Amino acid sequence: MRRRTFAASVGAAAAATAVAVGTLPAWARNNDRPKQADTYTWKNVAINGGGFVPGIVFNETEPGLIYARTDIGGCYRWQEDSRTWKPLLDWVGRDKWGYSGVVSMATDPVDTNRVYAAVGTYTIDWDPNNGAILYSDDKGDTWGIAELPFKQGGNMPGRGMGERLAVNPVHNYELYLGAPSGNGLWRSHDFGRTWAKVENFPNPGDFVVDPSNPTLADNQGVIWIDFDQIGGKIYVGVADPADPLYVSEDAGATWQAVPGAAAALGDADGNRTIPKQSAVDNTNGYLYVITSWDPGPYNGGPSSGTGGRIQRLSTQTGEWTDVTPPYNPGRPIPGFGGITVDQQNPGTLMASTCNNWGPDEILFRSTDSGATWSLSWDYAEGEDRHDRFDMDSSGSPWLSWNGENQGPQYAVKHGWMIEGLAIDPHNSDRIMWGTGATIWGTEELTRWDAQGDLIGENEAGQRVPLPIDKFTVGVRAEGVEETASLDLAALGGTLVSAVGDIAGFVHTDLGRAEPMIDTDWSTGTSVDFAQSDPDVVVGAGNVHGNEKGHVGVSTDRGKTWRNAARVEGVPGDGHGGTVAVTADGSRILWSPSDTEITPVYSTDLGATWNPVQGLPAGAKIRSDRVEPSVLYSFSGGTFYRSTDGGATFTSTGATGLPTAGVEDFRAVPGHKNHVWLAGRGDDTSGAAGGMWQSTDGGTRWTRIAAFDTAESVGFGKAASQSGYPAIFTSAVKDGKAAIYRSTDGGATWTRINDDVHQWAYSGSAITGDPLVYGRVYLTTNGRGIIYGDIAA
Incomplete structure (x- = not known):
């Protein structure tokens, strides 16, 4: 291309x-x-990437038909010829901006042109509109809208669970939707055009993360729907630790709690856990369910004990078997995020941890229906880490976060918040998984099985690495653009940006992903350049910790950066504010946000700072693009001007x-x-x-x-x-x-x-x-x- x-x-x-x-x-x-x-x-x-991808959905009958959903950036369809993703919801306007939060997707295995998306960004009043089901008959090129009488949470806790939306593979005109907020189970009999509540479904869920926190106080509700194609049963997962799983054996006419589900899916240490995801092996007759103490995607597990299990239900006999991997390097398993079954090789499945923060996520793989597991990485003696695959981040070079490997803590990680995890049902060698930043994938997955054990023991009983032939995992997010961008500066041939969560970028080629700006920012909030000397570029951003400066300075058109001095009294963990540089590049002004600190100025490119006179805290500042001595500011209805390079401002x-x-x-x-x-x-x-x-x-x-x-x-x-x-x-x-x-x-x-x-x-x-x-x-x-x- x-x-x-x-x-x-x-x-x-x-x-x-x-x-x-x-x-x-x-x-x-x-x-x-x-x-x-x-x-x-x-x-x-x-x-390429930049945000959370909580779901990846392969069509079960058409090879190469893949969808990815994001929490605030719409959804995408894979384009096999170019190995890129096509955005599908750019038509969403500001009046319905919540439709860009996609809580679930379903692709029709019978008529593969049909695809559905459950949308709505917040279940709280941040989103003024109710949710909707979007339906398409042309693989997402155009959409119809079926509005719902309740909100959905594409960017709420629990958005990586599910899928909440499912097409009945036997009668593809029928769809099911698991709703949050106690709204129960819903069903459509006309390809998603109209919806009605399943009135006889007995349990709307009751799991609330934190009733004192508005964004965590929502009932997680009905989480997922899965179909047993051997026995014709429909399974529904519910966020209720006491009654987490239901089944219908008569095409949805009646519903019963699955015997033994609460005991099987509960946490061994007595913590309240919920069934986050499921996967069906329709050859061997198994339903796999992963659990976690929390709906995710942020948290790991409780302070003590394990937080997640993998249970296998025989759909024919009703027997439960605990197939939880017995080992996680260095700590208990905090909870599981995703699970997927290899449809080409029954008995092969994979699962991911969710927020195994230190030092990295783990992918588990089993080829014997969960009886035994192997790991994507493990420790030898001490913290000598060894991996099954190498991570190629060249598709998104910023994924190193400008860092370097520090022992087992890699700069380029397997990920975090891994909940979208899927093996291609048509190709056992292909897997994709979404993280809080990107999509990773490989087309060499089965080489894992030929590697054998990763770690063995020597004669002294020490853990030692065994020789293996590594494969490569690379970025598969090309075309997925999910950042919240906050400010821009176009220098002519160079575009400088401030970006949420990933600092910002300097682009000299708009079609090439770049490393992120090398500053202390967690989120970039403001950028500017000297109009008559565009080699001088400045930026500001939120930082973590109280020892770091919020302002970054470049004197070579953004090629290299240095951190300006920290301004005393401005705390970390935010407060990026706005930054400006005079037309000739001689002075920098910075106004931190959400503090009582009034703006400051520097005459030595940020080495030292002086308080600005005449402006209130939080006032935005801009420079005149011609006269170096003139700057402007605005706050609370008052417009200010400085004629002495920003030292003083007057209304x-x-x-x-x-x-x-x-x-x-x-x-x-x-x-x-x-x-x-x-x-x-x-x-x-x-x-x-x-x-x-x-x-x-x-x-x-x-x-x-x-x-x-x-x-x-x-x-x-x-x-x-x-x-x-x-x-x-x-x-x-x-x-x-x-x-x-x-x-x-x-x-x-x-x-x-x-x-x-x-x-x-x-x-x-x-x-x-x-x-x-x-x-x-x-x-x-x-x-x-x-x-x-x-x-x-």
């Missing part, structure tokens, strides 16, 4: 429509206006700006004193949203009448050599959230995306490219960094 370069046009075409704006100054009104809207193509800046006396809900403001390249401000508004305070622009450094402002609300604003190359920079915004016009562009200083605006390309939420930051006319980069909350070009 030809690699996409930084200047390449990309994606599928999007129609555009024009909208007009209100009163603007003469310099804006008199500019030439475009005669025709441009068509745009859209693509991702390549990061401009501006009136009419919103007092809350301002998401972004930016200064215009090449135009001293030109500032644009975007506001979402705030329902609590009654502050209005919209967009405003100033040409005198923030003293007088003109409201842009076109927009109801706006969330970000940025600038790119002008349409003509003497024209005003192109303006881009993520905004709402007449109730419709979209991406808009103006090429005439704000006199007219054109929508440049369409309803097929909405990405749920794309409001944190937006910027044009200073060298490529029309190009726009925008952040999303779960679909990575999107960029668009005018179609050739």
